[in-house]
Amino acid sequence: xxxxxxxxxxxxxxxxxxxxxxxxxxxxxxxxxxxxxxxxxxxxxxxxxxxxxxxxxxxxxxxxxxxxxxxxxxxxxxxxxxxxxxxxxxxxxxxxxxxxxxxxxxxxxxxxxxxxxxxxxxxxxxxxxxxxxxxxxxxxxxxxxxxxxxxxxxxxxxxxxxxxxxxxxxxxxxxxxxxxxxxxxxxxxxxxxxxxxxxxxxxxxxxxxxxxxxxxxxxxxxxxxxxxxxxxxxxxxxxxxxxxxxxxxxxxxxxxxxxxxxxxxxxxxxxxxxxxxxxxxxxxxxxxxxxxxxxxxxxxxxxx
Numbered sequence: 001x002x003x004x005x006x007x008x009x010x011x012x013x014x015x016x017x018x019x020x021x022x023x024x025x026x027x028x029x030x031x032x033x034x035x036x037x038x039x040x041x042x043x044x045x046x047x048x049x050x051x052x053x054x055x056x057x058x059x060x061x062x063x064x065x066x067x068x069x070x071x072x073x074x075x076x077x078x079x080x081x082x083x084x085x086x087x088x089x090x091x092x093x094x095x096x097x098x099x100x101x102x103x104x105x106x107x108x109x110x111x112x113x114x115x116x117x118x119x120x121x122x123x124x125x126x127x128x129x130x131x132x133x134x135x136x137x138x139x140x141x142x143x144x145x146x147x148x149x150x151x152x153x154x155x156x157x158x159x160x161x162x163x164x165x166x167x168x169x170x171x172x173x174x175x176x177x178x179x180x181x182x183x184x185x186x187x188x189x190x191x192x193x194x195x196x197x198x199x200x201x202x203x204x205x206x207x208x209x210x211x212x213x214x215x216x217x218x219x220x221x222x223x224x225x226x227x228x229x230x231x232x233x234x235x236x237x238x239x240x241x242x243x244x245x246x247x248x249x250x251x252x253x254x255x256x257x258x259x260x261x262x263x264x265x266x267x268x269x270x271x272x273x274x275x276x277x278x279x280x281x282x283x284x285x286x287x288x289x290x291x292x293x294x295x296x297x298x299x300x301x302x303x304x
Contacts, residue, residue, distance in 0.1 A: 005197060009060040012258060018045065018054040022064060024253040026198040030107065042067060074103050074129060079115030084286045089154040089279050090147055091116070091133070094288040097143040097265055102131045116148060123148065124155035135159055136233060141251075141265020143291050144171065145273035157278035162233060168274030169230040171238055172217070172290055174267035174297060175247040176257060179224045183215045186241040190234045199254055200236045202244045210234045212241045220301040223250060223261070239266060250297075261297050269294055 005025070013021045022043060023031040035052045037043050044063040045054060056062075082094040093112070100107040103114070116123060116133060123133030126149075133148040135158045149155035161167045191207030193199040211231035218225040224247065228238045239255045242248055248256040252266040261267065274285030290298075 003066040005064040005066065007062040007064065007196075009056045009058060009062065011058055013056050014058050016056050017052065018043070018050060018056055018062065019052045021056050022062060025064075025196070033107075037064070037067075040067075074113060074117065074132075075109065076118035077109060077114040078118045081112075081115050081119055082288075083119075084145065084288065085284070086120075089150050090158070090277070091120070091150065092145060092147050092273060092286050094145055095138060095143060097141055097291060097293070100140045101137040101146070102134055104130070112146070120150065122150050124150065124152050126152050126155045136162060138270055139236065139239075139266070139268075141253075142171075142268045142270060143294075144268075144270025145286055145288050146270070147273060147275060149278070154278040158275065161275055165231055166276070168272060168285060169233070169270065170272035171228045171230070172269045172271050172294070173226050173228055173238060173242065174250040174261065174294075174301075175224050175226055175242050176222065176250060176260070177224065177247045178219050178222070179214075179216050179226065179247055181216075184213070184245075186210075186212045186214070186245055188241060188244055190237060190240055200234070200240050202240060208232070208234055210237050210241065212238055214242075218298075218302075221304055223301055225298060225301075238268060263293055263297055267294055267297065 007025055019031050019034045023029050023034045038050060038052050041049050042065045045060055083091060084094055085092040095112055100111045103111050113132060125132060127134050135147055135149050135155060138144060138146060147158055149158055188202040188210060189204060189207035190200050190210040191203045191205060193201040209232060213229045214226050216224055217227055230237060239249055239252055243255040249266040249268055250261040251263040269290045272287050274283060276283050
C-alpha cells in the first residue's frame with residue numbers, strides 16, 4: 001500500500017524550490033528521487049500536480065505519495081572503499097559524507113552495501129537482503145566509521161555489545177553558538193516528531209531513552225567544535241540532542257538554522273569506533289580523521 005506524507009510549509013521554507021523542501025524532510029529521499037516523484041505525479045501542492053522548480057509559499061500543503069517499494073536487486077558495485085580493518089568476521093570502513101549506507105527506494109545503487117558486496121562475498125544475512133552485514137548505520141551526510149559483520153555469529157556478538165552500551169562511538173561536530181561549559185551530558189528521551197514523521201524530537205511519548213556525553217574541543221566566535229560520545233544510538237541522536245540544548249549542528253538541513261556554514265549536510269564525523277572483537281574478545285579501537293571539508297571549515301573559523 002502506498003504511504004502518504006504531508007508537509008506544511010512555514011516561514012523557514014518560504015521561496016524554497018519544492019524539490020529541495022521535500023528532500024530535506026528525509027535523509028533517504030535524494031533530490032533526484034523527489035524530482036522523479038514530481039514528474040510522476042506523486043507530489044502534490046495543495047492537491048494539484050506541480051513542477052520541480054515550483055517555489056513554496058507559506059501555508060502550502062505538500063502531499064508526498066510514496067510509491068510502493070520496488071523489488072530491489074542489490075547489485076555489487078566496485079568502489080574504492082576506505083577500509084580500516086578486515087578479517088574473516090568483521091570489516092571497519094570509513095564512510096564518506098553523502099553516501100547512503102544501504103539500498104532503499106531512490107537509492108538502489110551507489111550505497112555502501114553495493115560496494116561491500118563487490119568487495120567481499122560473505123556478509124551477515126540477519127538484517128535481510130537490503131542490509132547485509134549492517135550492524136548499525138550513520139546518516140547519509142555524516143561521515144565516519146562503521147563496523148560490518150561478515151557472518152551471523154559476528155553480527156549477533158556486535159549487536160549485543162551495542163545493546164550493552166559497551167561500544168565506543170565518538171563523533172566530532174561543529175555546532176552553532178558558544179558552549180560555556182567544558183563538558184556535559186544530555187539525558188533526554190527521543191521519539192518520532194508528531195508534527196513531522198520524518199524527524200525525531202525529545203519527547204516523553206512513544207520515546208526511547210537517549211544519552212549523549214559531550215566535551216568542548218575549541219570555541220570560536222559563533223560556533224563550537226565538540227566531541228560527542230554516544231551511550232545509546234537513537235536515530236539522529238546527536239543532531240536532536242544538540243538542538244534540544246540550543247546548539248544545533250552546523251549545516252544540518254533538518255534540525256539546524258538556514259544561515260549556517262558552507263558545508264553539504266551536518267558537520268558531523270564518526271571519528272572513533274571501538275569494540276570487542278566478536279570472536280577473540282580483544283578490544284580493538286580505530287580512529288578516522290575528519291574529512292577535508294570539515295578541516296577546511298575549522299581552519300576558516302580559526303582565521304576569523
